[in-house]
Amino acid sequence: MKASEIRSMSVAQLETKLVEMKRDLFMLRMQLATNHLDNPTKITALRRDIARVKTVIREKEVGGDAK
DSSP, rough: HHHHHHHTSSSHHHHHHHHHHHHHHHHHHHHHHHTTOOOHHHHHHHHHHHHHHHHHHHHHHHHOOOO
């Protein structure tokens, strides 16, 4: 997910997306533990996307629409 896509979303949409992404991360970790995960780099990419979403949420809370 690109940062420009994330920044165009509202805070409510971002929070919903964050919940979905955390659920997906949990499922990927379960697949990793049971040796059913095909591509382990998905976990890293999803963790970074979660961090991007959290950063944009925080920016919008603190400074309105800060860059």
